[in-house]
Amino acid sequence: MLHHLEDTVPANPTAAELLATVEASPAAVGTHDKDAWVALFAPDGSVEDPVGSRPHIGRAAIERFWDTFIGPNGIAFDVAHDVVCGNTVFRDLTIATTMSTGVTLHVPMHLRYDLVEVDGALRIRVLRAHWELAGMIGQLLRSGGQGLLAGAKLGPQLIGNQGIGGALGFMSGLRGVGAAGRQASGRVLDALGQGDSDAARAAFVPVPRLEWGTDGAMSLEDFTTRVKGLRWSKPIAAGHTVTVTVETRQGRGIAELDFTGGGRVQNLRIFVGES
Known part of the structure; x- marks a missing residue:
């Protein structure tokens, strides 16, 4: 919610x-x-x-x-x-x-x-x-x-x-995902930034919710196309969520990754300003 x-x-x-x-x-x-x-x-x-x-x-x-x-x-x-x-x-x-x-x-x-x-x-x-x-x-x-x-x-x-x-x-x-979550988030964002959806897929639950801005949920392939070229910094692990400062083709934003108890990413949303 x-x-x-x-x-x-x-x-x-x-x-x-x-x-x-x-x-x-x-x-x-x-x-x-x-x-x-x-x-x-x-x-x-x-x-x-x-x-x-x-x-x-x-x-x-x-x-x-x-x-x-x-x-x-x-x-x-x-x-x-x-x-x-x-x-x-x-x-x-x-x-x-x-x-x-x-x-x-x-x-x-x-x-x-x-x-x-x-x-x-x-x-x-x-x-x-x-x-x-x-x-x-x-x-x-x-x-x-x-x-x-x-x-x-x-x-x-x-x-x-x-x-x-x-x-x-x-x-x-x-309690939370801590350093392991920060590292996992970095690997996911690196893979997405390189346009490698297959490498990113291993970190996700079978059906993750992936969102870009206010565009709603999209497939991993479409999401990877949207975020290709992304760079990241400043990962913060709080509870079962990691937030990360990102630079995208649309401008600076913040990524929010929610993890399951098993350490898989179930939600990833990139907050960017509307163009």
């Missing part, structure tokens, strides 16, 4: 309108305006941050998410590129989070915003943050005394706002 929300949106917003809604999110974070940030979400909106952790669904849960992860910290967004594809905005960026002890963590990320119309206004239906929790924890542990102190403070803060279940749900973000 998360991958096809644009099919349910009755409005036809422009790219500028979609980007303006998305840009309001880091603006509210920058001014520590909790009410403005929470109001950007649809009533049944959700935040999955990082992907693979337990989602925060509905206003109360999203408010607790703010109290736990945004409110106590300083957060700066360094956006390299935005991709508007249907009613999805995918941001390619790095986030710098300065914690209460002064330690700053730099986290490579892909942020996916799926937007819907609610009472005539665009709202965020789903926010999915693709970043690697294990890498962030490692960065924190390598940050010396300030990092260790920040980690010691985060545990009680997490349990206090989210409860034991919520804390465990957050830590479930450590």
Whole structure:
């Protein structure tokens, strides 16, 4: 469902309108305006941050998410590129989070915003943050005394706002395809970029869903023709999904590969701007 929300949106917003809604999110974070940030979400909106952790669904849960992860910290967004594809905005960026002890963590990320119309206004239906929790924890542990102190403070803060279940749900973000998924994604994208559908086929489930932009599902042969010449960088494994920055003949985009528990790719969609 998360991958096809644009099919349910009755409005036809422009790219500028979609980007303006998305840009309001880091603006509210920058001014520590909790009410403005929470109001950007649809009533049944959700935040999955990082992907693979337990989602925060509905206003109360999203408010607790703010109290736990945004409110106590300083957060700066360094956006390299935005991709508007249907009613999805995918941001390619790095986030710098300065914690209460002064330690700053730099986290490579892909942020996916799926937007819907609610009472005539665009709202965020789903926010999915693709970043690697294990890498962030490692960065924190390598940050010396300030990092260790920040980690010691985060545990009680997490349990206090989210409860034991919520804390465990957050830590479930450590599970996923990891390095093996990143490597498999690279092999698939290399094969597709070289126009070798037979080499790519071995990585997929028998009937994968392959999508380019908003064009819908297509055969592996047609998909390979479309993406030939593709180059890739910045693979991020979060949960059972790997996102990758890609350069295509149509321009820069983001690939999203969903894996089965057995390590095969079941969905591959390349988000590119509409021409």
